Amino acid sequence: MIKEIQSKRVLTYHEDSFPTNWDLNPYRGCTIGCKYCFAQYSHKYLGLNDFFKDILVKTNVSERLEIELKRKNWKRETIKIGGTTDLYQHVEKKYELLPKIYDVIKKYKTPIFIQTKSTLILRDFEIIKELSKITTVDVATSISSFDESIRKVIEPGASSGLERIEMLAKFKGIARNTVLGFMPIIPLLSDSDKNLETTFRLTKEYNIDTIVTSFLFLRGDLKPKFLNIIKSNFPEIYTDFSKLYIHSTIDSAYYNYVNLKMRRLREKLNLFGTYAANSPIAHENQLSLF
Numbered sequence: 618m619i620k621e622i623q624s625k626r627v628l629t630y631h632e633d634s635f636p637t638n639w640d641l642n643p644y645r646g647c648t649i650g651c652k653y654c655f656a657q658y659s660h661k662y663l664g665l666n667d668f669f670k671d672i673l674v675k676t677n678v679s680e681r682l683e684i685e686l687k688r689k690n691w692k693r694e695t696i697k698i699g700g701t702t703d704l705y706q707h708v709e710k711k712y713e714l715l716p717k718i719y720d721v722i723k724k725y726k727t728p729i730f731i732q733t734k735s736t737l738i739l740r741d742f743e744i745i746k747e748l749s750k751i752t753t754v755d756v757a758t759s760i761s762s763f764d765e766s767i768r769k770v771i772e773p774g775a776s777s778g779l780e781r782i783e784m785l786a787k788f789k790g791i792a793r794n795t796v797l798g799f800m801p802i803i804p805l806l807s808d809s810d811k812n813l814e815t816t817f818r819l820t821k822e823y824n825i826d827t828i829v830t831s832f833l834f835l836r837g838d839l840k841p842k843f844l845n846i847i848k849s850n851f852p853e854i855y856t857d858f859s860k861l862y863i864h865s866t867i868d869s870a871y872y873n874y875v876n877l878k879m880r881r882l883r884e885k886l887n888l889f890g891t892y893a894a895n896s897p898i899a900h901e902n903q904l905s906l907f
């Protein structure tokens with residue numbers, strides 16, 4: 618079900634400051650369909666059943682954004698677009714909300730952080746390029762596995778890992794930062810030596826600014842759901858996988874074991890870039906250089 622709605626407020630403030638405290642989500646629900654998605658629970662508060670199929674489209678998002686940015690106390694803090702749901706999910710092809718959002722962002726010279734698992738972002742490449750001349754733009758994607766047989770099960774609506782990293786590389790020199798999230802790292806599925814090596818090697822080869830890593834976190838209802846996905850699709854790892862998730866976070870000894878491997882890969886490839894959050898002051902200083 619796709620339903621158009623009128624939203625009363627579109628900017629959301631939260632305490633987690635990485636990469637920014639402000640989120641803008643043009644959609645509720647997400648057709649990318651990641652089986653590990655922890656935003657799924659939010660749909661039950663809307664009385665909706667299927668986070669991956671019941672999509673709410675905020676058709677007035679750009680008009681509301683303009684009203685909210687007009688506020689006198691807006692300090693041009695960075696806005697993350699698509700913090701809770703993917704901004705370039707399939708319905709964006711039809712609704713084209715992003716170009717109108719970028720128009721407002723441009724008018725108010727507000728820095729943005731865009732994160733997507735879809736190459737549909739390339740439709741707006743020229744618009745984002747122009748925007749980056751006026752304000753700072755960070756572009757990010759996350760990849761769990763470069764193995765397509767795994768990706769098709771866990772992220773059925775996403776572009777392939779290779780397409781995503783190629784997309785990200787196209788924003789080099791345009792985005793202030795290109796950020797690859799190697800996440801979630803799914804034990805026994807996406808932490809093979811081959812996938813670790815491929816992920817870090819391609820980050821180097823494509824000259825991505827920053828790679829950040831994060832392990833799968835299974836809280837609340839997500840844990841039994843995800844365990845069922847593993848049982849049905851990857852039965853050979855089910856028993857060992859379950860033992861690593863006695864709690865919502867991964868077993869600490871296993872975490873240290875994989876982290877050590879990743880640290881060695883970083884050292885081997887000299888990959889130590891870190892993501893520096895934008896700040897309105899730094900942004901003003903940066904603009905004054907032009």
Ligand code: SF4
Pocket residue numbers: 647648649650651653654655656701702703734
């Ligand atoms: S892209 Fe993000 S919001 Fe969409 S299903 Fe995947 S994890 Fe959830």
